[in-house]
Amino acid sequence: MPELPEIETIKRSFVNLINSKVLRIEFNRYDIIRRSDFKPEELHGKPAEIIYRRGKYLVFNFGGHLNLIVHLGMSGRLYLMEDDQSVIGKHVHMIAYFNNHKKLIYQDARRFGGVWLINDVKGFFARLGKEPLEDDFNPQYLGDIIRNRKIPIKSLILDQHLISGIGNIYADEALFEAGIKPDRPAGSLSDLEIQRLCESIKNVLAHSIEQRGTTFRDYRDGFNQAGGFQNYLKVYGRHQQACVRCGKVISREVIGGRGSHFCCNCQR
DNA sequence: CTGGATTCCTGCTTGC
């Protein structure tokens, strides 16, 4: 489940790709292209001028209005290989060959992810929520979007139109750190809880970026290497195990349609 | 508008 820290890690893996030119781009299946404002061939000969992350999206700007945007869904991988390496696994949907002897592989078994060829990036991201690590994501903003909402607080922080980049793993981890049960109606949080949740979200995401993301099953970084934050997870995937804080058993319940992990004793 | 359910997809896990 590539979320903000995983996409950020992949982005950082690609610093040496900046200014390399696309020699050609191949698609093994075209239905992973969700929208194309221009033909893929238009990227041939163009350099990757800027590579950046927005929420769970990775954007490659090839100059002007030529943008390749990738979302990894839940099983997607995006990584570089030497161009003479030929052993590639199943479900490779896109290969972009660059002039620095690297090829960029897009692989996605479940195909929940996709690729967009976009001219107007600003329009594309118009409805995406705030970046949780930016300063304008603060207790004030969180309070504003929480007010009068009855949905579980976990569902709210997973809503990409409000906050972009948090997925199931970091929602559970942030709520544990904040001591808040995931099924609490969003509007019932106190000012102190809102402040704690805001800090927890930032702390958990930053800590995971330091560890190069969480490899629970599918995720790999831009060099096809596993991350390390799975060793620091306190609740996600730890149901029926002991809480690291109080020793009681971690619960798992479906909340908002998502498997949710929490400690009944530490989270209220 | 809000909130909940449904849909897409494959691979791993579970149960008989």
Add this chain to the structure above:
DNA sequence: TGCAAGCAGGAATCCA
């Protein structure tokens, strides 16, 4: 041991 059913999940879409 083998096979089928169940489950997982991001985000769009649909419905009440």
